Structure formats: C-alpha cells, structure tokens
Amino acid sequence: MAGQANWLELDGKVAVVTGGAGGIGSAIIRRLAHAGAVPVALDRDEERLAALKSEMAAEGHEVLPVQCDLADEKAIETAAAEMRQQVGPADILVNNAGLAKPGRLMSLPLEDWHALLAVNLDSYFLCARAFGAHMVEKGRGAMVHIASVAAHNPRVVGGAYSVSKAGVLMLSSQLAGDLGASGVRSNVVSPGLFMTPMSVANYENDPTIRERREAMIPLGRIGETQEVADAVLFFASDRSSYMTGQFLVVDGGMSQGILTLLP
C-alpha cells in the first residue's frame, strides 16, 4: 500500500465523497484514507456514517462524517462551509450519491422522476458548484463523477436512472470545459455490476441472477467495490493530470458484449 500512496501523491488532499457511507462510497473513502488523503463523507444516513467512522478508526484511519441531505441545496451549501472550517477547502470532489427508483417510463410518477434526479443529477451540479468554488480559488482541483454503464445504455425498467446518469456524463464534460482554465479537471467513472446496499435486493430476490449476470461479463464476475475506487483515485490524482472531460468504464468488459447477444 505504501508504494501506491507515493505513486498517487494524495497526501493531505481534502477529498469530499458524496454518498460516502454507501457501498461504493465507503470503498472510495477507504482507498483515499490509505493513500494519505483527508476523506470527508457526505451522506444522509447517520447510522452508516457513524459505523464507517468507527470501522475506519479500528483500521487506524480517519474520516470526517458530515450528515447532509443532498436533495437540499441549502444543506449542501452549509456542509461545504462547515467542512471548509474543519479541514480546509476541498481539493477533490467525488460525486457518488445515488438512488434507484425502477419502473417503466409510461407509468412512472413524476414524483419518482424528480426524487431520483434530485440526488443523481441535481446534487452533482450543486456539489460541483459548492466544492468547485474552493478549487477555483486554489487554482487546482479534481472532480470525479460516478455515472454507470446505464449512462451509455438505456434500461427500459430503470425509470429515470439512465437519464440521470447520461446527464452526469454531459455535466462532467461541461464542467471540464468551464473549469479547465482554472486548473480544475472533471472526469467520470462508470461502474458496471457491483454488490452494494443499492443492488443487493436484485440478487437476493432471485438466486440465479448472479450466475446469469456473471455469464454476460467477459471477466466472469461481479466487481469488487474497491475496483471502482481505484479508477476514482486515478482521476482524483495528478497521475491523470492531462485528462479532463473523459470517462472510464469499470465493468469487467460487460458493455463490450452486446454483439454476443445477437441471435
């Protein structure tokens, strides 16, 4: 781990991760802490934030947990100001919070559409604005936004999920253009299939699902959350200093398999 920490040169960088108490978010927080960064976890789930803090303390690492409803613009502004007071301005933002509200578009309640976009897209914009201001002031920074393979491929039963994730791709590209001259980069990581609190019900409801899904993935398995975190740390660090407006797909090759489904 020490070699990796040197390679990434993230020592002392203040790194904000939204949805930091969740499956992928907590893996990113852990990787950041191991690399010497100062991780800040923004999440609405107080219990999971507290559990993360004590688990990390037992591993000899620290995290600053900040309870925040990311669907609330004021709450995000307050969290950004409080966090700045405690640990200083953000060097890194990982927009990762997300939720799913499955359904077919023709019968999707507008309420579900709005609730999903509020977290999966609006909060990404609001956090980019709030924490991006710290970075512009410093003249440098890195934003990494978590999209999904669903950003590149529609899923008919996914409600507004693919729409929100496709929006994340364009938000990131637009930020890259807007903030490049200020030394701030913006990139996307698109995960494939991972076992997290968000997705676990899919697997529990049907014991054959895992095997059937793994058969669609060239690497033959569901991913490990730290495999998303590793791609995030690359974009968060200066090892990607000449990359902005780009995306990495972390899916074991799943999205390359569409033609193998042809009859």
Ligand SMILES: NC(=O)c1ccc[n+]([C@@H]2O[C@H](COP(=O)([O-])OP(=O)(O)OC[C@H]3O[C@@H](n4cnc5c(N)ncnc54)[C@H](O)[C@@H]3O)[C@@H](O)[C@H]2O)c1
């Ligand atoms: N799990 C997968 O297979 C998968 C695949 C592709 C993309 N993703 C994306 O990865 C990201 C992380 O998802 P995950 O799988 O770790 O899910 P998760 O449910 O484990 O984590 C999501 C976190 O977001 C937080 N959150 C949701 N709404 C919030 C709000 N209003 N305010 C504050 N926090 C809020 C939750 O409390 C939770 O801790 C999401 O953007 C998701 O869309 C996940």
